[in-house]
Amino acid sequence: MLLPYGSDAPLYHLPIVTGAMILLNILAFFGVWTLEGQMSEEDFELVVNQLILQYGTWKPWQWITSNFMHAGVMHLLGNMFCLWGFGIVVEGKIGWWRFLLVYFGIGITQSGMEQTLMLFAGEGGSLGASAIIYGLLAMCVVWAPENEMNCFLLVGFRPMLIDVSLYTLGTGAVFIELFTSFMAGMSWGSQALHLMGAGLGFGVGMVMLKNGWVDCEGWDLFSVWTGTQNKAREEEAEVAKKIVSAAQQKALDQLLGAESKKAAAQASPSIADDLFQTAMPVGQLIDRDETLAKMRKAIGACDPQTAYDFFGQLAEDPFATDLPEADLLKIISLFQKQKRWSGSVPAMAHYLQYFQTKETPIRMLLAKILVQVEKRPGQGLAVLEKLNEAQLQDDDRRTLAVLRTRAEQMLAQDPQAVEMIEDW
Numbered sequence: 001m002l003l004p005y006g007s008d009a010p011l012y013h014l015p016i017v018t019g020a021m022i023l024l025n026i027l028a029f030f031g032v033w034t035l036e037g038q039m040s041e042e043d044f045e046l047v048v049n050q051l052i053l054q055y056g057t058w059k060p061w062q063w064i065t066s067n068f069m070h071a072g073v074m075h076l077l078g079n080m081f082c083l084w085g086f087g088i089v090v091e092g093k094i095g096w097w098r099f100l101l102v103y104f105g106i107g108i109t110q111s112g113m114e115q116t117l118m119l120f121a122g123e124g125g126s127l128g129a130s131a132i133i134y135g136l137l138a139m140c141v142v143w144a145p146e147n148e149m150n151c152f153l154l155v156g157f158r159p160m161l162i163d164v165s166l167y168t169l170g171t172g173a174v175f176i177e178l179f180t181s182f183m184a185g186m187s188w189g190s191q192a193l194h195l196m197g198a199g200l201g202f203g204v205g206m207v208m209l210k211n212g213w214v215d216c217e218g219w220d221l222f223s224v225w226t227g228t229q230n231k232a233r234e235e236e237a238e239v240a241k242k243i244v245s246a247a248q249q250k251a252l253d254q255l256l257g258a259e260s261k262k263a264a265a266q267a268s269p270s271i272a273d274d275l276f277q278t279a280m281p282v283g284q285l286i287d288r289d290e291t292l293a294k295m296r297k298a299i300g301a302c303d304p305q306t307a308y309d310f311f312g313q314l315a316e317d318p319f320a321t322d323l324p325e326a327d328l329l330k331i332i333s334l335f336q337k338q339k340r341w342s343g344s345v346p347a348m349a350h351y352l353q354y355f356q357t358k359e360t361p362i363r364m365l366l367a368k369i370l371v372q373v374e375k376r377p378g379q380g381l382a383v384l385e386k387l388n389e390a391q392l393q394d395d396d397r398r399t400l401a402v403l404r405t406r407a408e409q410m411l412a413q414d415p416q417a418v419e420m421i422e423d424w
Helices: 016-036 041-051 062-068 073-094 096-117 130-143 166-183 190-210 221-226 231-255 258-266 269-278 288-300 304-316 325-337 341-354 359-372 377-385 394-413
Strands: 002-007 148-155 158-165
Touching (some): 016 041, 041 062, 073 096, 073 130, 073 148, 130 190, 130 221, 158 166, 288 325, 304 325, 304 341, 341 359, 377 394
Antiparallel strands (some): 002 148
């Protein structure tokens, strides 16, 4: 028995609907169980037949109700553990209302297809949230194949805690369903229902990914397959490099007259670089008011990278004594709203270098990104090390403990990894 309970995938939303669906499933189970003790066997069977997905008929309301019915306590518990594990990943990436649409969309579509296909069957039916759960698992595989699912594994009477990649978990589950279906003579059974749900989830996951409705930080299934999972981060770095180079060239053009510029062009690269660095202090090359105005214009245009580049120019001014803290916080907030987690790291490191007002939440957020997104546990621990734990709230202490534990686990799993630690 394998029961998932957590994941290291980057999550940006609380599992509100996941928890609500688990509660509804539990309430539905005990509600039906209570009815069983209050009704005759014949009446109870009539009620249940109106709630499960009946074959040989077409009752659209059952496309909803059947997903909340379970055959027993073990059926319910197994499904709810899986719903929690896969639900927190999917909802954690897309938020509650999109997850609600996905949850009912998969459940209703699969149930409608199943009942339609079995319209001419004489008898039988199905119940449970398994098809939805397999759909959520397939979406996890598309969006976060390299991330791990924390699972409780019971082999015989020996319990174990293991971490399994979502890709391995998803492909393994599909293989098991195909194998058991083959061994059963490819007959219509729960395996077919599970595979229908997985197919729907895979399709939904691809559509949302291709339309940019979910941020996978460049680590989706197709990026991993093609080896381009770091491409987006590298492209951002290249753009930033070009912006800095253009700014330096503009400053050099302003500094040198036509003749001096010509002489510098004829000099060796090292001499030209020395001229740029030493001819005049960098602070004198920056029009502070103009740079500040451009930075705020970029903030207003929701362009955090350009705004941060202008902030960097202000920070390089050796005469600057009043850097705009509020503007830097707005830049960090824009990065977060656009889910550009890696892009926000330098801005937060800059904040910790110059300011202290929001040091605690910035350190906590920076450490979370370093550990969960950047996979830099050593740097994450170094950032957390400077926190004053005595001043933390209870929630912050719990978050700190979780981050430390995860970072230490990552270091233990790969003790040979070399990581350059910066003083942030």
